[in-house]
Amino acid sequence: MKDPAQRAVNPEKYHRILEAAISVFAEEGFFNSTISRIARKAGVADGTIYLYFKNKNDILLHFFNYKTRQVFGTFRKEVDKAHDARGKLGNLIRAHLREFQNDRNMAVVFQAEARQIRYFEVYIKDLATMYFDLVGEILELGQKEGTFRSDLDTGLVKRAILGAVDEVINTWLHASKKHVLEKHADALADFFINGIGV
Amino acid sequence: MKDPAQRAVNPEKYHRILEAAISVFAEEGFFNSTISRIARKAGVADGTIYLYFKNKNDILLHFFNYKTRQVFGTFRKEVDKAHDARGKLGNLIRAHLREFQNDRNMAVVFQAEARQIRYFEVYIKDLATMYFDLVGEILELGQKEGTFRSDLDTGLVKRAILGAVDEVINTWLHASKKHVLEKHADALADFFINGIGV
Amino acid sequence: MKDPAQRAVNPEKYHRILEAAISVFAEEGFFNSTISRIARKAGVADGTIYLYFKNKNDILLHFFNYKTRQVFGTFRKEVDKAHDARGKLGNLIRAHLREFQNDRNMAVVFQAEARQIRYFEVYIKDLATMYFDLVGEILELGQKEGTFRSDLDTGLVKRAILGAVDEVINTWLHASKKHVLEKHADALADFFINGIGV
Amino acid sequence: MKDPAQRAVNPEKYHRILEAAISVFAEEGFFNSTISRIARKAGVADGTIYLYFKNKNDILLHFFNYKTRQVFGTFRKEVDKAHDARGKLGNLIRAHLREFQNDRNMAVVFQAEARQIRYFEVYIKDLATMYFDLVGEILELGQKEGTFRSDLDTGLVKRAILGAVDEVINTWLHASKKHVLEKHADALADFFINGIGV
DNA sequence: AATGAATGAGGTTTCATTCAT
DNA sequence: GATGAATGAAACCTCATTCAT
Numbered sequence A, B, C, D: 001m002k003d004p005a006q007r008a009v010n011p012e013k014y015h016r017i018l019e020a021a022i023s024v025f026a027e028e029g030f031f032n033s034t035i036s037r038i039a040r041k042a043g044v045a046d047g048t049i050y051l052y053f054k055n056k057n058d059i060l061l062h063f064f065n066y067k068t069r070q071v072f073g074t075f076r077k078e079v080d081k082a083h084d085a086r087g088k089l090g091n092l093i094r095a096h097l098r099e100f101q102n103d104r105n106m107a108v109v110f111q112a113e114a115r116q117i118r119y120f121e122v123y124i125k126d127l128a129t130m131y132f133d134l135v136g137e138i139l140e141l142g143q144k145e146g147t148f149r150s151d152l153d154t155g156l157v158k159r160a161i162l163g164a165v166d167e168v169i170n171t172w173l174h175a176s177k178k179h180v181l182e183k184h185a186d187a188l189a190d191f192f193i194n195g196i197g198v
Numbered sequence E: 001a002a003t004g005a006a007t008g009a010g011g012t013t014t015c016a017t018t019c020a021t
Numbered sequence F: 001g002a003t004g005a006a007t008g009a010a011a012c013c014t015c016a017t018t019c020a021t
Helices: A011-028 A037-041 A046-052 A056-081 A085-102 A103-115 A127-147 A154-173 A181-194 B011-028 B035-042 B046-052 B056-081 B084-101 B104-113 B127-144 B153-175 B183-193 C010-029 C035-042 C048-052 C054-079 C085-102 C104-113 C127-145 C154-174 C180-196 D011-028 D036-043 D046-052 D058-081 D085-102 D104-113 D129-147 D153-175 D180-193
Strands: none
Touching: A011 A056, A011 A103, A037 A046, A037 B011, A056 A085, A056 A103, A056 A127, A056 D036, A085 A127, A085 A154, A103 A154, A103 B046, A103 B127, A127 A154, A154 A181, A154 B153, A154 B183, A181 B153, B011 B035, B011 B046, B011 B056, B011 B104, B011 D058, B035 B046, B046 D036, B056 B104, B056 B127, B056 C180, B056 D058, B084 B104, B084 B153, B084 B183, B104 D011, B127 B153, B153 B183, B153 C127, C010 C048, C010 C085, C010 C104, C010 D085, C035 C048, C035 D058, C054 C085, C054 C104, C054 C127, C085 C104, C085 C180, C127 C154, C127 D104, C154 C180, C154 D153, C154 D180, C180 D153, D011 D046, D011 D058, D011 D104, D036 D046, D058 D085, D058 D104, D058 D129, D085 D129, D085 D153, D085 D180, D104 D153, D129 D153, D153 D180
């Protein structure tokens, strides 16, 4: 009874439900989504959901947990490909934009529900935190390299960077014409590094 | 039947309900809030809510409409106090941080629900859009003055700036110790103008 | 507090409310009608209704009471104009059709709600009963005259006659093209007197 | 979401709910009946009702649809048993009285609510219409046989006959002592065929 | 493990009625 | 007497969750 996900034997079905759920959440929003609709979309019975997830909240939590790890793994890998701070920062931003562009449902749910999640128990170390840490490392490296200013409030700058990228994604999500999100990577990196001043 | 808010004659009660609603929304999230709880907090009967608002959604819409105008008015006024682009940008950021710091309930609801609102009919020109316009003006001015780079993707930069400030507020909201939000204004402005590069 | 209608001082307003109520009942049905709508249509405040009527049911009861007397008075007068049973019967049917044709709202409410009224306290001697008595008298007269058969189950025939006229009115009410109801009087009387057999 | 009755798999439960509903409707009237009361009487949970019916209206509609067909089937069969118009008419009237006598709840609901049903969408060809058609056929046959007058306004006579039988049933329903309804069949037929004139 | 019918708590909303003005 | 804002009971209905099969 502890963790249904443990008992569950069919990982394929687990993922099918998770995908169905996210796509329903993306369409309707978490609170307007029904278990029934998710079950139908996943091609399982309503009750089956509860063999894999504790309850509706749990689905969202699993999603965050799962996607967060997966996406963060990608980010980390991309960051590691470069060896200086500028390169790493650029790679992170590009990966960030690309990943969200490639999975629109995920993007919608992250944008719309991630801030609701605090109303649930937050036992997940969420993407934001891991992102902050990653940017923090890059900033430190840049300062060590001497390519980034040493007088930065890095705690603040980390958040500013995430927020900026986040809002660009958000705008893209709600734009009518779907331009290519990833192409903004360079301009964003340039903005972060050089600012808007002459 | 038209617009309950029109019929309603007691503006004091209208505001009491609105304030109560926002505080409940802030505590519980919009979807977990009940009319009953709002009514109790406002000191009115459940049915009374419906003399002033069409339904639960309508309360949130009224809030966005009302707060958006009010907050944006403040932003505009603060921006007008300065006469060069840097001064205006700094004033905007400072006002933004200050306003949200001064009304925590508003801040929570804006952060948590503003993105849900797209699931409703959005007939309001929302804060984000007005904010973008305001920053857009400042950027143009700065470019005209020669204090801001002329090679900016201003559409992108606008969004990045809002997103950055937004995320700083968001982090503050969920921090356990409540430091002073406004004190980050200078560091943020510095970040936007000079970037992180040496 | 006993009978609001006693307290009421403005008979003009009493009738205005009654008329408004009947027209709303006719449009929406009794149960779907609201006091608010009646009040608006009568041009009075909601609360004013309760100065003239005990409650919503009471309005319908007053209507039945009032209309019944009025309509029955007309019936009686028309019946009295003829001096033989056939003439009286013809006059009754004609008056019945004419009265309902002339006041469509009344007709609708009688048809749709009169059978619901048994769910209320029935302290009124309703139109049906008075109608039965009237037809009963005519039947007896005809039998005394020797123009009507003496082997009739008069109790049954009374009801059959009312029912027949009633259903003709009912069909007329729901017909799309509004022909003249009254013109069926002779055919109905002929049917009652001579039957359909050769 | 389509048609709950389709989804429902337990026909026994469907009928149990329908019967319970009709008996509650008969006791309280449609508008005064609550889903809760129906559910309790049917021995199911409130929510279960909605697995079988779209809503309260839908229950009534299903009843009319279902009972109408069933009762009309009986009428048709009885009419077919006789081969001349008089016999058919007599059989129809007798069947009509018998059916309603045998199912008092049905009778009450038909009498009290059938005219309310027009406030709902009426997608059913209702009993009245089918009845009219049946009587129409009998009248035509009688005229062809030469046993019924050829100068009848058959449209009118059809309605008169239904109305007459209907009102006899109605009176019976509200009478305190429950005599046998069916015994009026001959007198009614006699009245329709020979009229009241000598 | 999988199903999906059944449950029933709980939410939103309506509206007849009251009562302070 | 007239008003109409306020009340709050009560109804409908939804849907997450359970559990017998």
